[in-house]
Every structure is written in C-alpha cells, then in structure tokens.
Amino acid sequence: MTLHAPIPAPEKRPLTVRLATPRGFCAGVDRAIQIVERAIGKYGAPVYVRHEIVHNRHVVDRLKAMGAVFVRELDECPDDRPVVFSAHGVPKSVPAGARAREMLFLDATCPLVSKVHKQALRHQRLGRHVILIGHEGHPEVIGTMGQLPEGAVSLVDTVEDAERYTPPDPDNLGYVTQTTLSVDDTEGVIAKLKERFPNLQDPAADSICYATTNRQEAVKLAAPGTDLFLIVGAPNSSNSKRLVEVALKAGARQALLVQRAAEIDWDAVGPLRTVGLSAGASAPEVIVNEIIDAFRERYDATVELAEMAEENEHFLVNRELRNIALTHEDMAWVNG
Incomplete structure (x- = not known):
C-alpha cells in the first residue's frame, strides 16, 4: 500500500484589519439597555418597550429573550405593566398619555x-x-x-x-x-x-453628540487606503449609515453596512490587503469580534488600532432602578 503525504492547507494571505476606536456602544446606549434589564430585574417580565430600545436586532432579540416586549405605540401596552421609552426620545404626548392611564413608565431617552x-x-x-x-x-x-x-x-x-x-x-x-x-x-x-439667514441663532451647545463625532473621526483615521471598510450596524441606524458615508469620503475603496459576519459576500468584496472595521453606537462588541474571527478563518489577519479618542462617559440610569444589580453576564454584555 502506498502512503501519500497529507496535502498542506493553502497558505492564508496576509491581511491588516484596522479597528477604529472608539466604536460600538456609547454611554446613551449602555444606559438604555441597562434600564430595560434592570426594569425586568425589579418588576419581572414582561416589561414593554415602545419602539426598539436602540437600533440593533441583536440587542433587541437578547432583551426579548429576557422578557422585554417591543411595541410600536402605547396603546399596545397594558395599564398594569411597566413601559420603557426608547433612547431616541418621544414626543411629549407619549408620557402625557402614560400619565393619563396611570402607567408606570421609564424614560430611556439619551441625555444628549x-x-x-x-x-x-x-x-x-x-x-x-x-x-x-x-x-x-x-x-x-x-x-x-x-x-x-x-x-x-x-x-x-x-x-x-x-x-x-x-x-x-x-x-x-x-x-x-x-x-x-x-x-x-x-x-x-x-x-x-x-x-x-444671517440672523440664524446657534443652539446653546453642539447638538451632534460626542459619540457620533468620535466614531466618525476614528473612521476617517482608519479609512485611507483600505480595500474594504465594514461598519457593524442596522439598516435603520442613522449613525451607522453615516459611518459608511464617512469611510467612502475618507478614502475607502468600498464600504458596507453589515449586521453580522454571515452578511459578508466574500466573493463580491474581492481580494483584500487592508480592511477597516468599526461599529455604530448601537452595535455590541461581540459582533465586531465575530467579524474579526471570520477574517481570521480566511486570512492571516493582523489587527491594528486606529484610535482617535478615549471615552469615559457614563450616564446614570433612572433613580428607581439604581439599586437593581446587573448579573455578571449583563455587565459583560454592556461593557463589551
């Protein structure tokens, strides 16, 4: 019997992944997610949430599994269960309607x-x-x-x-x-x-939030010369879609918005030497890591940081929820 030597695996091509920093969850998103989690911990399930708490399907599905029920309007909520208003903010008529029904409501509107x-x-x-x-x-x-x-x-x-x-x-x-x-x-x-209109008056302070600005500046730093720039985010996430535009303007050959690694069309993106990667403010770090792992399966990938700023902001949750402790699993999720 003739023995044959094993066929060596094809050598992986080298790839540089420029990881934009900061990226992903901002303080307002952290706070909103914690409000839902702590509300479930305090009041039990179900806790109703008017609209998506943040624009990310992965986040929404995880909170659903914990006991959150997402609705479009207040009239879909029962009077006797808590309701959380999303991080995007609501018209004044919404809390007014909740008060009229004597509902328990928690406002997760981002402070910015x-x-x-x-x-x-x-x-x-x-x-x-x-x-x-x-x-x-x-x-x-x-x-x-x-x-x-x-x-x-x-x-x-x-x-x-x-x-x-x-x-x-x-x-x-x-x-x-x-x-x-x-x-x-x-x-x-x-x-x-x-x-x-020369007499147009500015707001008292800049309206575009620090997290949006920081993520855009980090993408500008990472994008020049990249063959592909991936932004992790949802199709209905405004800040994520803006990051795609920023990457293209800053010199990326192509830029795409993806929600998971499975959405990457490897044949369509073509041969790659340098890839940029960032995430919108509603996208968890676990998906960023998933995409890096997908590149490592196909390439000899080296990750380098394109760091623009360090973020240390923290927004407190509603007073009535501050004594509700998160589990170690919850803290790992929120902190990436």
Missing part, C-alpha cells in the same frame, strides 16, 4: 437627545422659529419635533432643502440638529442656512 429637546425649547422661549436639521421619519426627529407645538419646528435635511426653505420670519430663527448626523454634511447645511 434630551439636551437637544431643551435647546429647541429655549429657541422657542426666545421667540424663534426652530429649524431641525435631521432625517424625516427618524424616531429622534419625531421625538424632537414633538416637544414643541405643531408648526413650531421646520425639518431641513440637505443643502438643497436649505436652499428651498422659506421660513415664517427670516430674522427670528434658531436651529438644532439630530444627534447622529454626519458632522461634515451638517456643516454644509448650516453654512447654507446662515448664508441665507
């Missing part, structure tokens, strides 16, 4: 979104018509517009919108922005509005 609400109300108190720069139909935009009376806010999305916009009083205008926009694109919209 709440800050935008206050900025819009301040403009109104000072007699200004409010321009909201943001994407129509996004939950954060709906929530912000719902802080003021109907007709008190005008939505502007693009530079073209800014060119066409006709205000009720050109000399009494103030603007705020959705927190998850592209910094560069928003600057163009603001510049056009100020060119047309």
Whole structure:
C-alpha cells in the first residue's frame, strides 16, 4: 500500500484589519439597555418597550429573550405593566398619555437627545422659529419635533432643502440638529442656512453628540487606503449609515453596512490587503469580534488600532432602578 503525504492547507494571505476606536456602544446606549434589564430585574417580565430600545436586532432579540416586549405605540401596552421609552426620545404626548392611564413608565431617552429637546425649547422661549436639521421619519426627529407645538419646528435635511426653505420670519430663527448626523454634511447645511439667514441663532451647545463625532473621526483615521471598510450596524441606524458615508469620503475603496459576519459576500468584496472595521453606537462588541474571527478563518489577519479618542462617559440610569444589580453576564454584555 502506498502512503501519500497529507496535502498542506493553502497558505492564508496576509491581511491588516484596522479597528477604529472608539466604536460600538456609547454611554446613551449602555444606559438604555441597562434600564430595560434592570426594569425586568425589579418588576419581572414582561416589561414593554415602545419602539426598539436602540437600533440593533441583536440587542433587541437578547432583551426579548429576557422578557422585554417591543411595541410600536402605547396603546399596545397594558395599564398594569411597566413601559420603557426608547433612547431616541418621544414626543411629549407619549408620557402625557402614560400619565393619563396611570402607567408606570421609564424614560430611556439619551441625555444628549434630551439636551437637544431643551435647546429647541429655549429657541422657542426666545421667540424663534426652530429649524431641525435631521432625517424625516427618524424616531429622534419625531421625538424632537414633538416637544414643541405643531408648526413650531421646520425639518431641513440637505443643502438643497436649505436652499428651498422659506421660513415664517427670516430674522427670528434658531436651529438644532439630530444627534447622529454626519458632522461634515451638517456643516454644509448650516453654512447654507446662515448664508441665507444671517440672523440664524446657534443652539446653546453642539447638538451632534460626542459619540457620533468620535466614531466618525476614528473612521476617517482608519479609512485611507483600505480595500474594504465594514461598519457593524442596522439598516435603520442613522449613525451607522453615516459611518459608511464617512469611510467612502475618507478614502475607502468600498464600504458596507453589515449586521453580522454571515452578511459578508466574500466573493463580491474581492481580494483584500487592508480592511477597516468599526461599529455604530448601537452595535455590541461581540459582533465586531465575530467579524474579526471570520477574517481570521480566511486570512492571516493582523489587527491594528486606529484610535482617535478615549471615552469615559457614563450616564446614570433612572433613580428607581439604581439599586437593581446587573448579573455578571449583563455587565459583560454592556461593557463589551
């Protein structure tokens, strides 16, 4: 009998994975997830959540398994169970409706979104018509517009919108922005509005949140010269979609939004030498690691960090939930 030597496995091609830092969960998302988890721990299941707590299917499915029930509107919730409002914020009419029904509700609105609400109300108190720069139909935009009376806010999305916009009083205008926009694109919209309306007033503080800015700057740092840039995030996540745009503008040959490693079309992306990787503010680190492992299965992959900033922010959960301890598993999830 003739023995044959084993056929050696094909040698893996070298690949550099530039891992943008910071990425993934921000302090507002951490807080929102903890609110749902702690509410289930305190009140038991089910705990109802109006809309997705954050825009990520992996997160939502995990919370469903713990006992969260996600609904579109308040009228789908029973009166005798707690309801959590999502991190994107809600119109004033939603908590008003909950109070009218004497429901127990917990507001998980990101504090930075709440800050935008206050900025819009301040403009109104000072007699200004409010321009909201943001994407129509996004939950954060709906929530912000719902802080003021109907007709008190005008939505502007693009530079073209800014060119066409006709205000009720050109000399009494103030603007705020959705927190998850592209910094560069928003600057163009603001510049056009100020060119047309020189008396346009800024918000009291920058509306685009630190996490959005940091993630975009990290992607700009990592993107030049990459053959492919992957952003982990959901198709309905505004900040994740903006990261794809930022990567392309910063020099990535191609950039894609994926929710899991299984979505990567390895044949379509072609031969790779350098890949960029980041994650939107609602995407857990476990999926980033899953994608790195998928590259290591196919390439001799080396991970290098493209670090732009260190984030140490922490937002407290609602007072009534602060004495509810998370399990070690929950803490590992929240902290990545």
